[in-house]
Structure formats: structure tokens, C-alpha cells
Amino acid sequence: MSQPLLQAVGLARVYEGNHGFFSRAAGVRAVDDVTLTVGRGETLGIVGESGSGKSTTGRLVLGLETPDAGQVHFDGEPMPAHGTPEWRRWRIRMQMIYQDPLGALDRRMRITDQIREPLDIHALGDQSERDGRVGELLRAVGLSEDLAKRYPHQLSGGQRQRAVLARALATKPSLLVCDEPVSALDVSIQAQVVNLLSDLQAELGLAMLFISHDLRVVRQVSRRIAVMYLGRIVEEGDADDLFSQPVHPYTRALVSAAPVPGRKSSDRIRLQGEPPNPANRPGGCAFHPRCPVAIARCKTELPLLADLGAKRFAACHLAVPAASSAPIRTAGTLSAAGATVTTDAGMFAK
Amino acid sequence: MHSYVSLENLTVSFNGVTVLHGIDLAIARGETLGLVGESGSGKSVTWLAALGLLPGKARVSGRVMLGDQNLLTESESKLSRVRGKRIAMIFQDPASALNPMATVRRQIGEALALHRGLSGGAIKAEARRLLDLVGVPDAEHRLNCYPHEFSGGQNQRIMIAMALAGEPDLLIADEPTTALDVTIQAQVLDLLALVQRETGMALVLISHDLGVVSQICDRVAVMYAGRIVEEASADQLFDRAAHPYSRGLIGSLPAIDGPRQRLVTIGGTVPDPGKLPPGCSFAPRCAYAFADCRTTRPLLSGIGQGRNVACLLDGRLPEPAVAPTLQHEGLTL
Numbered sequence: 001m002s003q004p005l006l007q008a009v010g011l012a013r014v015y016e017g018n019h020g021f022f023s024r025a026a027g028v029r030a031v032d033d034v035t036l037t038v039g040r041g042e043t044l045g046i047v048g049e050s051g052s053g054k055s056t057t058g059r060l061v062l063g064l065e066t067p068d069a070g071q072v073h074f075d076g077e078p079m080p081a082h083g084t085p086e087w088r089r090w091r092i093r094m095q096m097i098y099q100d101p102l103g104a105l106d107r108r109m110r111i112t113d114q115i116r117e118p119l120d121i122h123a124l125g126d127q128s129e130r131d132g133r134v135g136e137l138l139r140a141v142g143l144s145e146d147l148a149k150r151y152p153h154q155l156s157g158g159q160r161q162r163a164v165l166a167r168a169l170a171t172k173p174s175l176l177v178c179d180e181p182v183s184a185l186d187v188s189i190q191a192q193v194v195n196l197l198s199d200l201q202a203e204l205g206l207a208m209l210f211i212s213h214d215l216r217v218v219r220q221v222s223r224r225i226a227v228m229y230l231g232r233i234v235e236e237g238d239a240d241d242l243f244s245q246p247v248h249p250y251t252r253a254l255v256s257a258a259p260v261p262g263r264k265s266s267d268r269i270r271l272q273g274e275p276p277n278p279a280n281r282p283g284g285c286a287f288h289p290r291c292p293v294a295i296a297r298c299k300t301e302l303p304l305l306a307d308l309g310a311k312r313f314a315a316c317h318l319a320v321p322a323a324s325s326a327p328i329r330t331a332g333t334l335s336a337a338g339a340t341v342t343t344d345a346g347m348f349a350k
Numbered sequence: 351m352h353s354y355v356s357l358e359n360l361t362v363s364f365n366g367v368t369v370l371h372g373i374d375l376a377i378a379r380g381e382t383l384g385l386v387g388e389s390g391s392g393k394s395v396t397w398l399a400a401l402g403l404l405p406g407k408a409r410v411s412g413r414v415m416l417g418d419q420n421l422l423t424e425s426e427s428k429l430s431r432v433r434g435k436r437i438a439m440i441f442q443d444p445a446s447a448l449n450p451m452a453t454v455r456r457q458i459g460e461a462l463a464l465h466r467g468l469s470g471g472a473i474k475a476e477a478r479r480l481l482d483l484v485g486v487p488d489a490e491h492r493l494n495c496y497p498h499e500f501s502g503g504q505n506q507r508i509m510i511a512m513a514l515a516g517e518p519d520l521l522i523a524d525e526p527t528t529a530l531d532v533t534i535q536a537q538v539l540d541l542l543a544l545v546q547r548e549t550g551m552a553l554v555l556i557s558h559d560l561g562v563v564s565q566i567c568d569r570v571a572v573m574y575a576g577r578i579v580e581e582a583s584a585d586q587l588f589d590r591a592a593h594p595y596s597r598g599l600i601g602s603l604p605a606i607d608g609p610r611q612r613l614v615t616i617g618g619t620v621p622d623p624g625k626l627p628p629g630c631s632f633a634p635r636c637a638y639a640f641a642d643c644r645t646t647r648p649l650l651s652g653i654g655q656g657r658n659v660a661c662l663l664d665g666r667l668p669e670p671a672v673a674p675t676l677q678h679e680g681l682t683l
Contacts (some may be wrong), residue, residue, distance in 0.1 A: 050532035084635065156619045186388035187558060188616040191602035195613050213532065220604035244607040257536035258606055259561025262588030270540060271533045274501045 003076045004206045005174055006038040010070035011060050012054075028279045030056040032231040034070070035305075038175065043201065043208040045222030045239065047215055047254070051278050053231040054211045058177045061209060062094055063087055073342070074175070092122050095168035099180035101160035105152040109232075111163045112148040118170040137166040140203075141196060158189035162196070169200065177209045182217060194220055215258045218244060224311075228250045230278055230286040233305055237312040247314045249291050293318060354552055355520060359475045360412035362392075362399045367624045370395055371576045372412065374650065377520060381450075382546065382553045384563030384584065386599070387573035390620055394506065394557045396573075397522045401437060402429050435465045436514035442525040444505035448497040454481070455493040460514050465516030480511040483548075484541060501548055503534035514545065520552045527562060539565050560599060564588055572596045575621055575631040578650055582657035591655060592665030594636045630662070675679070 013031040031053040038044045047091060048054040055162045059065045063079045072079040074094065074317035098104050104259065106114055115137055119130045138148050141162040152160055181197070182190040198221055201208060210288050212218045218225055219239050226236040229246065235248040256269040273290045276282055282289050288298040297317050305315040353376035362370035363450050370392045377383055396406050397658055400414045400421060408604045414421040416436065421429060433439075441447050456470035458477040461466045468476055474493070481489035484507040486500075497505055505637040506526060513521055523542065543566045558561050563570055563584070570587050572580040572595065591597040601614030618635040621627060627634055633643040642662055650660040660666045 049533065158619060186620070187560070187599055188388060189619065191604075191613040191615040192617075194604065195615060198612070215532075216604040216606050220610060221605065240610075253533055255606065257533045259535075259559060259565050260538075260606055261560045261564045261600060261603060262585070268536055269538070270537065274503060275531060275534070341626045 003065050004037045005040045005042075005075060006036075006061060006209070007073040008037075008057075008061050008070065009035050009073075009338075011035070011057065011067045011072070013056050013060060013065060014068050029231050029281065030239060031060060031067075034060075034228075034231075034233055036226060036233070036236075038207050038209060040174065041201070041205040042224070043210055043222045045210045045212070045218035045225040046228060047212060047218050049213060049254075051230065051275060052228040053278075054213075054228050056231075057228070058096070058179050058209060058211050060176055062096055063090070064096075072093055084172055089122075092118075093126075093173050094177065095171070095173040095176040095183045096174065097161075097164055097168050097178045097184050101157065101164045102152055104164050105160060107152050108151055110151060111143070112157070113146070115163065115167045115170055120166060120291060122171055123143040124161050124171060133170065137169055140169065140200060141166045145169070156189070157185050158192055160242075161185060161193055165193075165196070165200070169204070172204075173206070174208070175207045177211070179211045180213070182212075183212065183214065190217070197221055214253065215243060226252045227254065230276060230281055232286065232315065233313075234287065234316070235304070235312075235314045240312075242312075247308065248316050249293055249318075250287050251314075253292075281302035285315075323347060352379075353377060354416070356413075356415045357396070357400060358413040358415065360396065360399060360538040361397055361410070362404065362415065363409045364407060369576050369623045370399065373578060375571060375578065375581075377552050379519065380546075380552055381569065382548050382555065382567045384567035384570040385554060385556045386560055386563050386570055387557070387575065388509070388558055388599075388620060390575075390623070391573040393573050394524050394577040397439065397524065397554065397556065401433055401439060402426075403433075403439075403523075434461060434513075434518070435516040436518055437520045437522065438516060440506075440509045440513050440526055441523040441525065442528050444502065444509045444529075445497060447509055448505060450497050453494050453496055454500075454508055458493075458508070458515055461512050461515035466595060476515075477511075480514055481508070481515070483545065484508070484510070484511045485537075501531050501534075503538060506530065506538055510538075510541065510545065514549070517549070518551055520554065521546075522554045522556070524556045525558070526555070528559070535562070542566060560588075560603060572599070575622060575626060577631065577660060577661045578658075579632065580658065581650070582659075586655065586657055592657060592659040592662050592667070593632075594638045594663075595632050596666060597667065598635075598637075630660075638663060 011031055012026040012029065016027060016028050024148060034057055036044060044058060046054045060067050063072065063082050066082055074090065079292040080090060112134055116130055116134050119125060119133060123135065138145065138153050143159060143162050143166065147155060147159060182193050185193060194217060200206060210221050222239045224236065225239050226233045230251050235251045243255045246255050253269045253271045271290050276286065276289065284300045285298045285303050288294040291298065303315045303317045305313045307313055308319060356376040357373050358654050360370060360373040361368065369646060373396055402421065404410065410422060416432060421432060455477050458480060459473045461475055462473050477493055478489045481493065486492055486504055500508065527532045527538050530538060539562065542553060555563060555567055566635045567584050570582060570584050571578050572593065574595050580591065580596045586599065591600055596616065598616035602612060602616065616635050621631060629644045629646055630648055633639040636643065646662060648660045648662045650658050652658050655664045
């Protein structure tokens with residue numbers, strides 16, 4: 001089938017800001033013109049810092065929130081309105097996992113009952129089939145029968161996240177949206193859950209939208225990665241080479257800031273300034289106030305996501321097609337664009 | 351090596367459950383030590399205990415030597431002249447460590463008056479200098495702002511400015527960047543390294559993130575279940591960890607480039623402090639464990655080149671390539 005499983009086009013979500021007594025309410029564009037596609041059995045990773053709109057994007061594609069613009073198509077059909085019976089039936093096939101497993105589980109229900117609950121709600125199978133399915137799920141996520149009889153507070157963080165995962169998989173979904181699924185876990189437990197997610201994905205042919213601020217974890221599980229900044233996708237590409245050859249200056253800074261064991265900090269790109277407030281989005285390219293290579297055009301004109309070839313897309317005026325070897329880096333590229341260089345590009349490459 | 355502060359056999363228990371089992375650790379003047387471990391490993395408790403910041407029900411024993419002064423036996427009044435003045439501490443969440451009802455000038459000023467005896471105009475000038483030092487723009491004007499008017503990264507800078515107010519010889523930073531975004535984290539780590547170069551103070555960086563620690567630390571101590579299991583230079587540790595737990599921690603981190611490989615995981619979970627296994631606490635999760643590990647507790651001892659390890663194998667682990675395959679993590683729970 002050529003049709004992608006999930007297709008979102010031009011998604012936007014605006015939250016009403018606080019009404020000041022004398023001032024007009026300012027809308028916060030949490031997500032702005034986001035277009036993404038997830039194929040069957042494929043994982044798309046979304047990375048970004050807080051306020052980049054990555055979680056809102058996840059909620060929009062599940063229909064948990066209604067977009068102010070744009071559409072979501074799942075399996076070729078438009079998403080039914082939130083809360084309708086049609087939408088509920090859709091939700092059998094798309095599930096979500098959050099960061100905090102304790103908050104996602106019902107503290108007063110045994111783990112087995114919680115894993116079984118989606119089957120009861122959607123009336124899938126008869127009693128004995130449901131029992132069998134619960135056993136299957138427990139084995140798939142590596143929880144023993146004994147642990148499953150306990151309550152959430154009696155489990156460790158990693159075990160709880162496994163329980164959440166088992167519950168999400170109960171209805172045999174074809175899409176799983178994972179929002180920071182391992183961020184609350186200790187490093188060694190994080191690795192267990194990441195491996196488990198990869199295994200389950202391979203075995204069940206699940207498609208995943210994997211949202212995280214952690215570049216390393218996202219790369220580990222994704223085939224493609226989209227980088228978000230202030231509500232927009234600024235770069236998208238193959239997981240294999242996105243972080244080794246980032247094109248967008250923000251992706252470069254992000255990769256450079258990610259602490260890597262055994263690497264000292266001296267060669268890091270330092271971003272100046274604070275992450276901007278989504279309620280007060282800079283004009284032009286939203287990244288320009290922090291961008292070490294910004295030119296005059298960046299302040300006025302919003303760069304759109306452009307195809308650079310080799311499955312790479314970037315939203316930057318200075319990005320050049322993948323064919324040329326050193327995008328952005330050389331001064332030649334900048335002067336060819338006929339632009340005033342505000343910062344020495346050499347400094348950026350340092 | 352002459353040490354500035356040394357912890358000797360520092361032991362802490364809560365309600366009869368021992369959570370810290372005899373920590374020995376020395377910090378030299380001007381050095382940067384990373385203290386790494388997962389939650390519950392005792393890395394924060396170590397320094398809270400050393401500075402007398404634990405609640406009354408905690409039973410602390412051992413010695414914390416600052417020069418010839420044992421901090422554990424000092425009176426509260428003498429201790430409060432050490433805290434903030436000679437040894438300062440900053441925490442993970444700056445928003446809850448700052449007083450939301452007081453301006454930044456008042457909060458930094460309080461520390462300046464207390465530790466340096468400044469007053470009036472001198473306080474204002476020094477507070478401004480400190481804010482400049484930690485990179486808060488427009489310091490003159492921002493001194494009159496309240497914590498909620500700053501971002502998380504700026505609040506952490508303000509915490510650092512307050513900690514520097516007493517001109518401490520040692521700064522304990524407990525997960526100082528964990529609540530921050532990665533680009534801001536990089537800025538704060540750079541700032542800590544810069545401040546250290548300029549003032550020559552020693553720094554203990556407590557973190558669960560090996561990446562963060564390797565950015566600025568010379569030496570790293572890895573903690574597990576209330577004990578130090580390995581102590582080595584950062585280069586030695588990341589090049590070839592000697593303790594199976596350290597090696598597991600490093601293997602658990604996905605790479606940021608190069609080919610993607612299945613993560614090496616440590617099976618099982620951290621033991622409950624009240625139910626530690628006999629012998630080595632890590633033995634039940636250790637891929638290299640043999641019979642003696644379950645009965646004999648390894649002590650932290652030198653294996654040459656200035657590194658210490660608490661393992662019966664003394665760092666003679668098989669090469670990673672031929673290391674036994676760790677248990678399938680799903681089956682160990």
C-alpha cells in the first residue's frame with residue numbers, strides 16, 4: 001500500500017493568551033504549519049526544546065485537540081471530530097504513551113485490570129480471549145504474572161512504563177504516539193525501555209511518533225527525525241545522517257550542545273540568548289535572534305521547509321541543496337546569497 | 351595530594367535503614383569532581399549529610415574534614431559560617447530555591463551581608479558585578495526583578511551568583527542543569543567552568559547524566575546503592591570503565607552519530623536500600639558476577655594510575671567485544 005498511515009498537513013494550534021486588562025489577548029501559536037507523514041511500521045522522531053510544540057503536535061495527530069488549521073488523515077481518511085463515537089473507534093488503532101507512567105496509571109486498579117480495560121471498553125473478544133491477550137501483552141513487555149497482580153505504586157518506574165506500554169498495545173494499534181516515554185527513567189532503565197520499544201516495533205510492525213528532547217534516544221528509535229523550534233519544523237531528515245550532518249543552524253547548535261560522554265565542552269557552538277517566548281514570536285525566522293549566521297533577510301522573511309535532496313528538508317535561507325558539500329559553513333555560500341553577514345560564519349563552524 | 355575537604359567513612363541511615371555505606375572521598379583545591387549515579391544511589395545525600403542539611407531523623411557518622419575541623423561535630427553556629435561562605439551548594443530547581451517574594455538584589459544582598467559583611471552601596475555594586483559575571487544581561491535594571499520575571503536558565507544563573515556571593519572555595523552543584531533545555535544546559539555548564547577558572551574554586555558536580563559530567567569534570571566517582579564503586583579520571587572512565595556498573599551505564603547511552611546498535615542494558619533494577627543483597631550490591635545485575643561476588647563485599651581499592659574500583663575483578667573485565675551477553679532485559683523483571 002502506497003498510502004502513508006498518518007498524514008498531517010499544515011497543522012496549526014493557537015492557544016488564547018491571558019487577557020490583560022487593557023491589552024488585547026495575544027494568541028500563542030504552539031504549532032504552526034506542521035506537515036508530517038508517518039508510513040506503516042515507520043518511526044518518525046520529533047525533537048525540540050520546551051515550547052517547541054512537539055507535544056502539541058502529538059496531541060493534534062491523535063485528535064486529542066482540534067487543530068485551528070490543517071487536517072490529519074489516518075489510513076487515507078480524515079480524522080473524525082474529537083469525542084464523537086467515530087473518533088473513539090479510531091482511537092482503537094492509535095494510542096499514546098506519556099512521560100509519567102504513575103500519572104498515566106490508575107492507582108487503585110491492579111496492573112492486569114488496567115491492561116484489560118481497553119479490551120473491555122472497546123468490547124474486543126470474549127472473556128477468555130481477553131484473558132489470553134493480557135497474558136500475551138505481559139510477556140511481550142516483560143512483566144511477570146506476579147507483578148501484574150500488584151498496584152502501580154508497588155512497581156518501579158521502568159516496570160510501570162512497561163505496564164503503560166502493555167495497555168497501549170492491548171487493542172493492537174497501528175500507531176503509537178510516545179511523548180517523552182523514557183525521560184523520567186534512570187539511564188539503565190531507559191535503555192531497557194528503548195530496546196523494548198524497538199523490539200515491539202519490529203515484531204508488531206507498529207508505526208510510531210516518538211517525541212523527545214533527547215537527541216540520542218530519538219535517533220536510536222527513529223528512521224526519520226523532525227526538529228522543531230517554536231512551533232515549526234526547521235529540519236527533517238534521515239536519522240542516520242541528520243545529527244552527523246545537520247544543515248539548519250539550530251540543529252547544529254542542538255547537536256553541539258548535547259553532552260557526549262568523553263567529549264569536552266571546548267568545541268561547542270554556544271547559542272546566545274534565551275529560548276524565545278512562544279507568545280512573542282520573533283518576526284521572520286523565529287530562530288534569527290539566537291542564530292550565529294543570521295543575515296538581514298532572516299529578520300523579515302520566514303523561511304519555508306525546502307527539499308534539499310537526499311531526503312533532507314530544512315527551513316533556512318542559507319541552506320543549500322545537499323549536493324554542495326558544506327552547506328552554510330563557507331563564507332562563499334553566504335556571499336553568493338548576496339547577503340550581509342552579521343556574524344563571521346567561520347566562528348560558527350568552529 | 352593535599353585535599354581541601356575529605357569525607358571519611360561517611361555513613362547515613364534513616365529509620366535504621368543505612369542508605370550511605372562509608373563514603374571516602376577527597377576534594378583538592380580547584381579540582382572538578384563529578385559524582386554520578388542513578389536515583390537513590392546516595393549522591394545527593396552524601397553532600398547534604400556533609401553539610402548538616404539532612405533532617406533530624408537522619409543518623410550521620412564518620413568524619414567530614416575541612417582543614418582540621420570536623421564538620422559533623424561542629425556546632426550549628428560554626429557550621430553556618432562554613433555553609434555558603436566556604437562551601438556553597440546549588441540545587442536542581444532554581445525556581446523553588448529562590449524566594450519568590452524577594453527581589454534578586456535582596457536575595458544576593460542577603461548572602462553578601464551575611465558572608466562578606468557588606469552593606470549599602472557596596473552590596474549593590476557587588477550584586478551587580480555578580481550578575482554580570484554569571485551573564486544576566488542588563489544587570490543594573492534586572493536586580494530589581496523578582497524570580498518569576500526570569501527564565502529557568504536565568505534563575506539558575508542567579509542561584510550561581512548567590513552561591514558565589516560568599517566567595518566559596520568549593521561549590522556543590524546538585525543536578526544544576528537537569529531542569530533546563532539542552533542549549534541552556536550547555537550555557538550553564540560553560541558558565542560553571544568559566545567561574546571556576548576565574549575564581550579557582552573547587553566544584554563537585556552531582557549528576558545522573560554521564561554526558562554532562564564528562565563535559566567539565568577532571569575526575570569522576572560513580573555511586574551505586576550508597577557506595578562509591580569506581581573513581582577515575584574522566585578520560586580513563588569513558589575510555590575503559592573498570593567497574594561493570596560504570597561500563598553498563600556508559601553502554602546504556604545511545605550514540606549521537608555513527609551506526610546505531612542495540613543498547614547494552616543492565617538488567618533488573620536498583621535494590622531497595624533495606625534489602626541489599628549480601629556481598630556486592632551490584633552482583634544480582636552484573637553480567638560478570640561469579641560465586642564469590644554473592645558472598646564477599648568488594649572494597650574500594652586502587653588498581654593503579656590513580657583509579658579505584660570496588661569489584662572483585664579489580665577492573666580486569668573481559669574486552670567489551672567478548673563480554674557475556676547481558677540477560678534479555680525483558681526477562682529479568
